Amino acid sequence: MSSLLLDGWSFTAGTAEWTTVFPDGCRDLVVCQPRGAAPFIFATELDDIPRRVAVEPGDRFIGFRLRPGVGVKGNLSRLAPRDSAEEVDWAVLQDVLIECPQVRDALTALKHAASTSEAARRAGVSTRTLQRLVVTGTGRAPSWWRRLARVRRSAALLAATGATQAELADAAIDAGFSDQAHMTREFRRWLGVTPGQVRRGVPFADVLQAKGYQ
Incomplete structure:
Protein backbone atom coordinates (compact mmCIF):
# COMPACT_ATOMS: atom_id res chain seq x y z
CA MET A 1 0.00 0.00 0.00
CA SER A 2 1.29 3.47 -0.86
CA SER A 3 2.41 5.68 2.01
CA LEU A 4 -0.09 8.24 0.71
CA LEU A 5 -3.06 5.90 1.05
CA LEU A 6 -4.77 5.17 4.36
CA ASP A 7 -7.49 2.84 3.16
CA GLY A 8 -9.61 1.76 0.21
CA TRP A 9 -13.36 1.21 0.13
CA SER A 10 -16.23 0.46 -2.20
CA PHE A 11 -19.99 0.82 -2.02
CA THR A 12 -22.92 -0.03 -4.28
CA ALA A 13 -26.30 1.44 -3.40
CA GLY A 14 -29.10 -1.11 -3.27
CA THR A 15 -31.84 1.43 -2.71
CA ALA A 16 -32.35 5.17 -2.82
CA GLU A 17 -30.99 6.32 0.51
CA TRP A 18 -29.03 8.89 2.46
CA THR A 19 -25.68 8.05 4.01
CA THR A 20 -23.76 10.11 6.55
CA VAL A 21 -20.13 11.06 6.06
CA PHE A 22 -18.34 12.02 9.26
CA PRO A 23 -15.30 14.28 9.64
CA ASP A 24 -12.24 12.04 9.60
CA GLY A 25 -9.39 14.38 8.67
CA CYS A 26 -8.95 12.70 5.27
CA ARG A 27 -9.65 13.55 1.68
CA ASP A 28 -10.84 10.76 -0.60
CA LEU A 29 -10.38 10.19 -4.29
CA VAL A 30 -13.74 8.78 -5.34
CA VAL A 31 -14.66 7.10 -8.61
CA CYS A 32 -18.43 7.29 -9.01
CA GLN A 33 -20.42 5.40 -11.60
CA PRO A 34 -24.15 6.22 -11.60
CA ARG A 35 -26.30 3.42 -12.94
CA GLY A 36 -26.28 3.50 -16.72
CA ALA A 37 -23.73 6.32 -16.95
CA ALA A 38 -20.00 6.69 -17.47
CA PRO A 39 -17.77 6.84 -14.38
CA PHE A 40 -16.27 10.10 -13.17
CA ILE A 41 -13.75 10.95 -10.49
CA PHE A 42 -13.63 13.66 -7.83
CA ALA A 43 -11.76 14.55 -4.64
CA THR A 44 -13.62 15.25 -1.42
CA GLU A 45 -12.78 18.15 0.87
CA LEU A 46 -12.19 17.98 4.61
CA ASP A 47 -15.50 17.80 6.44
CA ASP A 48 -16.09 20.01 9.48
CA ILE A 49 -19.47 18.53 10.40
CA PRO A 50 -21.42 15.38 9.45
CA ARG A 51 -22.51 15.50 5.81
CA ARG A 52 -25.52 13.75 4.31
CA VAL A 53 -25.09 12.25 0.84
CA ALA A 54 -27.92 10.95 -1.34
CA VAL A 55 -27.40 7.87 -3.52
CA GLU A 56 -29.61 6.13 -6.06
CA PRO A 57 -30.08 2.38 -6.65
CA GLY A 58 -27.17 0.94 -8.59
CA ASP A 59 -24.79 3.84 -7.97
CA ARG A 60 -21.28 2.43 -7.63
CA PHE A 61 -18.46 4.10 -5.67
CA ILE A 62 -14.81 3.14 -5.29
CA GLY A 63 -12.83 5.30 -2.90
CA PHE A 64 -9.21 5.81 -1.93
CA ARG A 65 -8.89 7.41 1.51
CA LEU A 66 -5.78 9.55 1.58
CA ARG A 67 -3.63 9.97 4.65
CA PRO A 68 -4.29 13.18 6.61
CA GLY A 69 -2.40 16.07 5.05
CA VAL A 70 -2.14 14.54 1.55
CA GLY A 71 -3.30 17.02 -1.06
CA VAL A 72 -4.64 16.75 -4.60
CA LYS A 73 -3.36 18.71 -7.58
CA GLY A 74 -4.13 18.96 -11.26
CA ASN A 75 -7.07 17.88 -13.39
CA LEU A 76 -8.77 14.71 -12.19
CA SER A 77 -11.17 14.24 -15.08
CA ARG A 78 -8.46 12.79 -17.35
CA LEU A 79 -7.88 9.99 -14.81
CA ALA A 80 -11.43 8.66 -14.82
CA PRO A 81 -11.77 5.12 -16.23
CA ARG A 82 -13.55 5.02 -19.57
CA ASP A 83 -16.09 2.25 -19.04
CA SER A 84 -16.21 0.94 -15.48
CA ALA A 85 -15.31 2.24 -12.03
CA GLU A 86 -13.47 -1.03 -11.39
CA GLU A 87 -10.93 -0.10 -14.06
CA VAL A 88 -9.43 2.73 -11.98
CA ASP A 89 -5.67 2.46 -11.59
CA TRP A 90 -4.30 3.55 -8.21
CA ALA A 91 -0.79 3.87 -9.64
CA VAL A 92 -2.10 6.46 -12.10
CA LEU A 93 -4.05 8.32 -9.41
CA GLN A 94 -0.90 8.82 -7.37
CA ASP A 95 0.34 11.28 -9.99
CA VAL A 96 -2.11 13.91 -8.73
CA LEU A 97 -1.21 13.56 -5.05
CA ILE A 98 1.18 15.68 -3.03
CA GLU A 99 2.48 15.38 0.52
CA CYS A 100 4.72 17.66 2.55
CA PRO A 101 6.79 15.64 5.07
CA GLN A 102 6.82 18.58 7.50
CA VAL A 103 3.01 18.78 7.46
CA ARG A 104 2.82 15.01 7.96
CA ASP A 105 5.14 15.27 10.99
CA ALA A 106 3.16 18.18 12.40
CA LEU A 107 -0.12 16.27 12.17
CA THR A 108 1.46 13.25 13.83
CA ALA A 109 2.68 15.43 16.69
CA LEU A 110 -0.75 17.04 17.12
CA LYS A 111 -2.66 13.78 17.58
CA HIS A 112 -2.03 13.34 21.28
CA ALA A 113 -0.68 16.77 22.21
CA ALA A 114 -2.46 18.75 24.90
CA SER A 115 -1.62 22.01 23.12
CA THR A 116 -0.17 23.34 19.90
CA SER A 117 3.01 24.37 21.69
CA GLU A 118 3.47 20.82 22.99
CA ALA A 119 3.00 19.48 19.46
CA ALA A 120 5.57 21.96 18.17
CA ARG A 121 8.12 20.71 20.70
CA ARG A 122 7.45 17.13 19.62
CA ALA A 123 7.89 18.09 15.97
CA GLY A 124 11.06 20.06 16.70
CA VAL A 125 9.77 23.38 15.34
CA SER A 126 8.49 26.63 16.79
CA THR A 127 4.81 27.05 17.58
CA ARG A 128 4.47 29.68 14.86
CA THR A 129 6.15 27.42 12.29
CA LEU A 130 3.86 24.51 13.14
CA GLN A 131 0.80 26.75 12.87
CA ARG A 132 1.94 28.02 9.49
CA LEU A 133 2.73 24.54 8.18
CA VAL A 134 -0.61 23.10 9.21
CA VAL A 135 -2.79 25.98 8.04
CA THR A 136 -0.97 26.29 4.71
CA GLY A 137 -0.87 22.55 4.12
CA THR A 138 -4.39 21.60 5.20
CA GLY A 139 -6.50 24.75 5.41
CA ARG A 140 -7.30 23.97 9.05
CA ALA A 141 -5.80 25.24 12.30
CA PRO A 142 -3.80 22.98 14.65
Missing part, protein backbone atom coordinates in the same frame (compact mmCIF):
# COMPACT_ATOMS: atom_id res chain seq x y z
CA SER A 143 -6.62 23.18 17.20
CA TRP A 144 -9.02 21.76 14.60
CA TRP A 145 -6.81 18.70 14.21
CA ARG A 146 -6.34 18.18 17.96
CA ARG A 147 -10.08 18.36 18.62
CA LEU A 148 -10.92 16.04 15.74
CA ALA A 149 -8.42 13.41 16.85
CA ARG A 150 -9.68 13.52 20.43
CA VAL A 151 -13.35 13.13 19.53
CA ARG A 152 -12.67 10.36 16.99
CA ARG A 153 -10.59 8.38 19.48
CA SER A 154 -13.26 8.81 22.14
CA ALA A 155 -16.08 7.79 19.80
CA ALA A 156 -14.22 4.70 18.60
CA LEU A 157 -13.54 3.65 22.20
CA LEU A 158 -17.15 4.15 23.32
CA ALA A 159 -18.48 2.31 20.27
CA ALA A 160 -16.14 -0.60 20.93
CA THR A 161 -16.55 -0.91 24.70
CA GLY A 162 -20.13 0.27 25.31
CA ALA A 163 -19.19 2.16 28.47
CA THR A 164 -21.95 2.51 31.05
CA GLN A 165 -23.59 5.85 31.74
CA ALA A 166 -21.63 6.12 34.98
CA GLU A 167 -18.37 5.55 33.11
CA LEU A 168 -18.92 8.39 30.62
CA ALA A 169 -17.68 11.03 33.05
CA ASP A 170 -14.46 9.10 33.63
CA ALA A 171 -14.11 8.50 29.90
CA ALA A 172 -14.39 12.24 29.28
CA ILE A 173 -11.59 13.07 31.70
CA ASP A 174 -9.38 10.24 30.44
CA ALA A 175 -9.79 11.54 26.88
CA GLY A 176 -8.72 15.05 27.84
CA PHE A 177 -12.13 16.77 27.96
CA SER A 178 -12.71 19.11 30.87
CA ASP A 179 -15.84 17.19 31.88
CA GLN A 180 -18.69 15.09 30.46
CA ALA A 181 -20.60 18.14 29.27
CA HIS A 182 -17.56 19.24 27.29
CA MET A 183 -17.32 15.81 25.66
CA THR A 184 -21.03 15.91 24.79
CA ARG A 185 -20.68 19.31 23.12
CA GLU A 186 -17.74 18.09 21.06
CA PHE A 187 -19.58 14.93 19.99
CA ARG A 188 -22.59 16.96 18.89
CA ARG A 189 -20.42 19.45 17.04
CA TRP A 190 -18.30 16.89 15.12
CA LEU A 191 -20.55 13.85 14.91
CA GLY A 192 -24.10 15.08 15.41
CA VAL A 193 -24.71 12.53 18.19
CA THR A 194 -24.14 12.28 21.94
CA PRO A 195 -21.63 10.00 23.67
CA GLY A 196 -24.61 8.08 25.05
CA GLN A 197 -25.90 7.37 21.55
CA VAL A 198 -22.49 6.10 20.48
CA ARG A 199 -22.26 4.00 23.65
CA ARG A 200 -25.63 2.39 22.92
CA GLY A 201 -24.54 1.47 19.40
CA VAL A 202 -26.07 3.92 16.93
CA PRO A 203 -26.57 2.39 13.46
CA PHE A 204 -23.40 4.04 12.17
CA ALA A 205 -21.17 3.15 15.14
CA ASP A 206 -18.97 1.05 12.86
CA VAL A 207 -18.40 4.09 10.64
CA LEU A 208 -17.07 6.02 13.62
CA GLN A 209 -14.34 3.39 13.95
CA ALA A 210 -13.25 3.64 10.31
CA LYS A 211 -9.68 4.65 9.59
CA GLY A 212 -8.99 8.35 9.86
CA TYR A 213 -7.13 10.93 11.91
CA GLN A 214 -7.06 9.76 15.52
Whole structure:
Protein backbone atom coordinates (compact mmCIF):
# COMPACT_ATOMS: atom_id res chain seq x y z
CA MET A 1 0.00 0.00 0.00
CA SER A 2 1.29 3.47 -0.86
CA SER A 3 2.41 5.68 2.01
CA LEU A 4 -0.09 8.24 0.71
CA LEU A 5 -3.06 5.90 1.05
CA LEU A 6 -4.77 5.17 4.36
CA ASP A 7 -7.49 2.84 3.16
CA GLY A 8 -9.61 1.76 0.21
CA TRP A 9 -13.36 1.21 0.13
CA SER A 10 -16.23 0.46 -2.20
CA PHE A 11 -19.99 0.82 -2.02
CA THR A 12 -22.92 -0.03 -4.28
CA ALA A 13 -26.30 1.44 -3.40
CA GLY A 14 -29.10 -1.11 -3.27
CA THR A 15 -31.84 1.43 -2.71
CA ALA A 16 -32.35 5.17 -2.82
CA GLU A 17 -30.99 6.32 0.51
CA TRP A 18 -29.03 8.89 2.46
CA THR A 19 -25.68 8.05 4.01
CA THR A 20 -23.76 10.11 6.55
CA VAL A 21 -20.13 11.06 6.06
CA PHE A 22 -18.34 12.02 9.26
CA PRO A 23 -15.30 14.28 9.64
CA ASP A 24 -12.24 12.04 9.60
CA GLY A 25 -9.39 14.38 8.67
CA CYS A 26 -8.95 12.70 5.27
CA ARG A 27 -9.65 13.55 1.68
CA ASP A 28 -10.84 10.76 -0.60
CA LEU A 29 -10.38 10.19 -4.29
CA VAL A 30 -13.74 8.78 -5.34
CA VAL A 31 -14.66 7.10 -8.61
CA CYS A 32 -18.43 7.29 -9.01
CA GLN A 33 -20.42 5.40 -11.60
CA PRO A 34 -24.15 6.22 -11.60
CA ARG A 35 -26.30 3.42 -12.94
CA GLY A 36 -26.28 3.50 -16.72
CA ALA A 37 -23.73 6.32 -16.95
CA ALA A 38 -20.00 6.69 -17.47
CA PRO A 39 -17.77 6.84 -14.38
CA PHE A 40 -16.27 10.10 -13.17
CA ILE A 41 -13.75 10.95 -10.49
CA PHE A 42 -13.63 13.66 -7.83
CA ALA A 43 -11.76 14.55 -4.64
CA THR A 44 -13.62 15.25 -1.42
CA GLU A 45 -12.78 18.15 0.87
CA LEU A 46 -12.19 17.98 4.61
CA ASP A 47 -15.50 17.80 6.44
CA ASP A 48 -16.09 20.01 9.48
CA ILE A 49 -19.47 18.53 10.40
CA PRO A 50 -21.42 15.38 9.45
CA ARG A 51 -22.51 15.50 5.81
CA ARG A 52 -25.52 13.75 4.31
CA VAL A 53 -25.09 12.25 0.84
CA ALA A 54 -27.92 10.95 -1.34
CA VAL A 55 -27.40 7.87 -3.52
CA GLU A 56 -29.61 6.13 -6.06
CA PRO A 57 -30.08 2.38 -6.65
CA GLY A 58 -27.17 0.94 -8.59
CA ASP A 59 -24.79 3.84 -7.97
CA ARG A 60 -21.28 2.43 -7.63
CA PHE A 61 -18.46 4.10 -5.67
CA ILE A 62 -14.81 3.14 -5.29
CA GLY A 63 -12.83 5.30 -2.90
CA PHE A 64 -9.21 5.81 -1.93
CA ARG A 65 -8.89 7.41 1.51
CA LEU A 66 -5.78 9.55 1.58
CA ARG A 67 -3.63 9.97 4.65
CA PRO A 68 -4.29 13.18 6.61
CA GLY A 69 -2.40 16.07 5.05
CA VAL A 70 -2.14 14.54 1.55
CA GLY A 71 -3.30 17.02 -1.06
CA VAL A 72 -4.64 16.75 -4.60
CA LYS A 73 -3.36 18.71 -7.58
CA GLY A 74 -4.13 18.96 -11.26
CA ASN A 75 -7.07 17.88 -13.39
CA LEU A 76 -8.77 14.71 -12.19
CA SER A 77 -11.17 14.24 -15.08
CA ARG A 78 -8.46 12.79 -17.35
CA LEU A 79 -7.88 9.99 -14.81
CA ALA A 80 -11.43 8.66 -14.82
CA PRO A 81 -11.77 5.12 -16.23
CA ARG A 82 -13.55 5.02 -19.57
CA ASP A 83 -16.09 2.25 -19.04
CA SER A 84 -16.21 0.94 -15.48
CA ALA A 85 -15.31 2.24 -12.03
CA GLU A 86 -13.47 -1.03 -11.39
CA GLU A 87 -10.93 -0.10 -14.06
CA VAL A 88 -9.43 2.73 -11.98
CA ASP A 89 -5.67 2.46 -11.59
CA TRP A 90 -4.30 3.55 -8.21
CA ALA A 91 -0.79 3.87 -9.64
CA VAL A 92 -2.10 6.46 -12.10
CA LEU A 93 -4.05 8.32 -9.41
CA GLN A 94 -0.90 8.82 -7.37
CA ASP A 95 0.34 11.28 -9.99
CA VAL A 96 -2.11 13.91 -8.73
CA LEU A 97 -1.21 13.56 -5.05
CA ILE A 98 1.18 15.68 -3.03
CA GLU A 99 2.48 15.38 0.52
CA CYS A 100 4.72 17.66 2.55
CA PRO A 101 6.79 15.64 5.07
CA GLN A 102 6.82 18.58 7.50
CA VAL A 103 3.01 18.78 7.46
CA ARG A 104 2.82 15.01 7.96
CA ASP A 105 5.14 15.27 10.99
CA ALA A 106 3.16 18.18 12.40
CA LEU A 107 -0.12 16.27 12.17
CA THR A 108 1.46 13.25 13.83
CA ALA A 109 2.68 15.43 16.69
CA LEU A 110 -0.75 17.04 17.12
CA LYS A 111 -2.66 13.78 17.58
CA HIS A 112 -2.03 13.34 21.28
CA ALA A 113 -0.68 16.77 22.21
CA ALA A 114 -2.46 18.75 24.90
CA SER A 115 -1.62 22.01 23.12
CA THR A 116 -0.17 23.34 19.90
CA SER A 117 3.01 24.37 21.69
CA GLU A 118 3.47 20.82 22.99
CA ALA A 119 3.00 19.48 19.46
CA ALA A 120 5.57 21.96 18.17
CA ARG A 121 8.12 20.71 20.70
CA ARG A 122 7.45 17.13 19.62
CA ALA A 123 7.89 18.09 15.97
CA GLY A 124 11.06 20.06 16.70
CA VAL A 125 9.77 23.38 15.34
CA SER A 126 8.49 26.63 16.79
CA THR A 127 4.81 27.05 17.58
CA ARG A 128 4.47 29.68 14.86
CA THR A 129 6.15 27.42 12.29
CA LEU A 130 3.86 24.51 13.14
CA GLN A 131 0.80 26.75 12.87
CA ARG A 132 1.94 28.02 9.49
CA LEU A 133 2.73 24.54 8.18
CA VAL A 134 -0.61 23.10 9.21
CA VAL A 135 -2.79 25.98 8.04
CA THR A 136 -0.97 26.29 4.71
CA GLY A 137 -0.87 22.55 4.12
CA THR A 138 -4.39 21.60 5.20
CA GLY A 139 -6.50 24.75 5.41
CA ARG A 140 -7.30 23.97 9.05
CA ALA A 141 -5.80 25.24 12.30
CA PRO A 142 -3.80 22.98 14.65
CA SER A 143 -6.62 23.18 17.20
CA TRP A 144 -9.02 21.76 14.60
CA TRP A 145 -6.81 18.70 14.21
CA ARG A 146 -6.34 18.18 17.96
CA ARG A 147 -10.08 18.36 18.62
CA LEU A 148 -10.92 16.04 15.74
CA ALA A 149 -8.42 13.41 16.85
CA ARG A 150 -9.68 13.52 20.43
CA VAL A 151 -13.35 13.13 19.53
CA ARG A 152 -12.67 10.36 16.99
CA ARG A 153 -10.59 8.38 19.48
CA SER A 154 -13.26 8.81 22.14
CA ALA A 155 -16.08 7.79 19.80
CA ALA A 156 -14.22 4.70 18.60
CA LEU A 157 -13.54 3.65 22.20
CA LEU A 158 -17.15 4.15 23.32
CA ALA A 159 -18.48 2.31 20.27
CA ALA A 160 -16.14 -0.60 20.93
CA THR A 161 -16.55 -0.91 24.70
CA GLY A 162 -20.13 0.27 25.31
CA ALA A 163 -19.19 2.16 28.47
CA THR A 164 -21.95 2.51 31.05
CA GLN A 165 -23.59 5.85 31.74
CA ALA A 166 -21.63 6.12 34.98
CA GLU A 167 -18.37 5.55 33.11
CA LEU A 168 -18.92 8.39 30.62
CA ALA A 169 -17.68 11.03 33.05
CA ASP A 170 -14.46 9.10 33.63
CA ALA A 171 -14.11 8.50 29.90
CA ALA A 172 -14.39 12.24 29.28
CA ILE A 173 -11.59 13.07 31.70
CA ASP A 174 -9.38 10.24 30.44
CA ALA A 175 -9.79 11.54 26.88
CA GLY A 176 -8.72 15.05 27.84
CA PHE A 177 -12.13 16.77 27.96
CA SER A 178 -12.71 19.11 30.87
CA ASP A 179 -15.84 17.19 31.88
CA GLN A 180 -18.69 15.09 30.46
CA ALA A 181 -20.60 18.14 29.27
CA HIS A 182 -17.56 19.24 27.29
CA MET A 183 -17.32 15.81 25.66
CA THR A 184 -21.03 15.91 24.79
CA ARG A 185 -20.68 19.31 23.12
CA GLU A 186 -17.74 18.09 21.06
CA PHE A 187 -19.58 14.93 19.99
CA ARG A 188 -22.59 16.96 18.89
CA ARG A 189 -20.42 19.45 17.04
CA TRP A 190 -18.30 16.89 15.12
CA LEU A 191 -20.55 13.85 14.91
CA GLY A 192 -24.10 15.08 15.41
CA VAL A 193 -24.71 12.53 18.19
CA THR A 194 -24.14 12.28 21.94
CA PRO A 195 -21.63 10.00 23.67
CA GLY A 196 -24.61 8.08 25.05
CA GLN A 197 -25.90 7.37 21.55
CA VAL A 198 -22.49 6.10 20.48
CA ARG A 199 -22.26 4.00 23.65
CA ARG A 200 -25.63 2.39 22.92
CA GLY A 201 -24.54 1.47 19.40
CA VAL A 202 -26.07 3.92 16.93
CA PRO A 203 -26.57 2.39 13.46
CA PHE A 204 -23.40 4.04 12.17
CA ALA A 205 -21.17 3.15 15.14
CA ASP A 206 -18.97 1.05 12.86
CA VAL A 207 -18.40 4.09 10.64
CA LEU A 208 -17.07 6.02 13.62
CA GLN A 209 -14.34 3.39 13.95
CA ALA A 210 -13.25 3.64 10.31
CA LYS A 211 -9.68 4.65 9.59
CA GLY A 212 -8.99 8.35 9.86
CA TYR A 213 -7.13 10.93 11.91
CA GLN A 214 -7.06 9.76 15.52
